[in-house]
Amino acid sequence: MRDRSLLRLWAVGFALFGGMGLLLFVHFYLEMVARGAPRPLLAPLIEELTSGIGTAVFFPWIVRMARRFPLDRRDWARHLPAHLAALLAYSALHTHWNWLTRELAFPLAGLGNYDYGAMPARYAMELPTDVLLYALIVTLTHLFDHYRASRERAIHLSQLEARLMRAQLQNLQAQLNPHFLFNALNTISSVMYEDVVRADTMLSGLSDLLRRALQTSGRQEVTLGEELEVLDLYLELMRARFGERLQVSVSADVEVMDALVPTLILQPLIENAVRHGAPSPPETARIEVQVEREGGALVLRVDDNGPGPGGSAPSAGGGTGLANTAERLRGLYADDQALELRRRPGGGARVVVRVPFHHEPRFTPAPEGTWSASAS
Numbered sequence: 619m620r621d622r623s624l625l626r627l628w629a630v631g632f633a634l635f636g637g638m639g640l641l642l643f644v645h646f647y648l649e650m651v652a653r654g655a656p657r658p659l660l661a662p663l664i665e666e667l668t669s670g671i672g673t674a675v676f677f678p679w680i681v682r683m684a685r686r687f688p689l690d691r692r693d694w695a696r697h698l699p700a701h702l703a704a705l706l707a708y709s710a711l712h713t714h715w716n717w718l719t720r721e722l723a724f725p726l727a728g729l730g731n732y733d734y735g736a737m738p739a740r741y742a743m744e745l746p747t748d749v750l751l752y753a754l755i756v757t758l759t760h761l762f763d764h765y766r767a768s769r770e771r772a773i774h775l776s777q778l779e780a781r782l783m784r785a786q787l788q789n790l791q792a793q794l795n796p797h798f799l800f801n802a803l804n805t806i807s808s809v810m811y812e813d814v815v816r817a818d819t820m821l822s823g824l825s826d827l828l829r830r831a832l833q834t835s836g837r838q839e840v841t842l843g844e845e846l847e848v849l850d851l852y853l854e855l856m857r858a859r860f861g862e863r864l865q866v867s868v869s870a871d872v873e874v875m876d877a878l879v880p881t882l883i884l885q886p887l888i889e890n891a892v893r894h895g896a897p898s899p900p901e902t903a904r905i906e907v908q909v910e911r912e913g914g915a916l917v918l919r920v921d922d923n924g925p926g927p928g929g930s931a932p933s934a935g936g937g938t939g940l941a942n943t944a945e946r947l948r949g950l951y952a953d954d955q956a957l958e959l960r961r962r963p964g965g966g967a968r969v970v971v972r973v974p975f976h977h978e979p980r981f982t983p984a985p986e987g988t989w990s991a992s993a994s
Contacts, residue, residue, distance in 0.1 A: 631677030635751075639670025660727045664720060672715035673751050676708055680752060684759035701756070709748035713740055802827075805859045820858040827851040838950060839878040841977070842870060842909060842916075849884045849907075856892065863902055864892070870909035876977045877916050880950055884918065886943050887969050891922040894967075911975055918971040926967045927959055940969070947973065 643666040650656050683704045687697035717734045724732035734740060802824050810817035830848050846868065853866055866888065888905060896903035906921040940959065947955040954974050962968040 631674035
């Protein structure tokens with residue numbers, strides 16, 4: 619891993635400073651042409667490339683110095699002497715590199731011996747350029763490390779937020795399940811002494827329903843087809859309790875049966891309609907569920923024939939089920955969702971849920987027409 623990191627740094631260094639050497643070669647060569655004192659093309663090319671490649675050779679070492687002795691607000695004064703020593707060492711080594719590589723390259727290119735002049739003067743001449751190069755590498759290293767650390771913090775924060783959101787959604791779903799279970803058990807308790815057969819049927823239905831609920835307990839979304847299958851088991855319980863006093867019809871277009879919806883999204887809406895939207899006995903409670911696609915949204919409507927929002931029935935505006943459902947929708951889809959409770963045209967209440975239309979082609983509906991089911 620360490621060798622791979624060193625190779626990456628060398629690759630970056632050669633690309634950066636090799637390219638810089640080529641640009642400087644073009645600059646100095648054109649300057650000689652402009653002054654009317656051209657040299658052989660290879661001479662400035664070798665000079666600038668050897669200088670750039672030399673910086674690239676020492677690039678990983680300077681990067682490690684920048685990371686080991688960061689010049690931040692807290693430690694810059696303490697680390698500055700180490701960088702000054704490293705700068706002088708780099709400049710001396712870089713100057714020797716330039717002399718040695720040019721001494722070797724010029725004869726091989728047919729340019730004769732290379733005269734680098736007096737070395738003490740060369741140290742002084744190369745030092746300002748090396749100061750700029752060293753400062754550039756240290757600055758780029760700090761900027762890159764700061765960017766990488768900020769990006770890692772952002773990713774870590776987003777992961778924490780995602781885990782928190784999943785925990786909140788699971789908590790809301792966990793609140794819905796016991797809420798439903800307690801209501802179902804209360805329903806069974808209310809009839810078990812009056813009609814043992816009906817209570818037994820309800821217990822059997824509750825067992826099937828809980829089995830299906832456990833199968834999807836780890837999923838926040840299921841296909842609409844799966845959701846309707848679970849809803850049908852719930853309606854069996856309601857049929858056993860209310861008999862002919864409850865009539866529920868469910869319809870959905872075939873094309874939306876594989877659309878994804880939140881798990882157990884319909885059950886609390888039906889339960890809310892039964893508990894808060896049903897008319898007083900002996901009038902029949904009629905609930906209609908319709909699911910259809912409207913553009914990029916999947917729309918679920920639950921209508922009842924009760925007193926409606928603001929009516930005489932207590933808690934006509936809904937309860938825990940609707941509140942938790944609204945929170946789940948916000949957690950799953952943010953602003954790309956809606957839950958509205960309004961008065962139904964002609965009387966009663968209407969709950970409308972909008973979620974993004976997206977699907978998973980796992981459910982195979984009937985070959986043609988509209989899927990429909992009814993419980994009465």
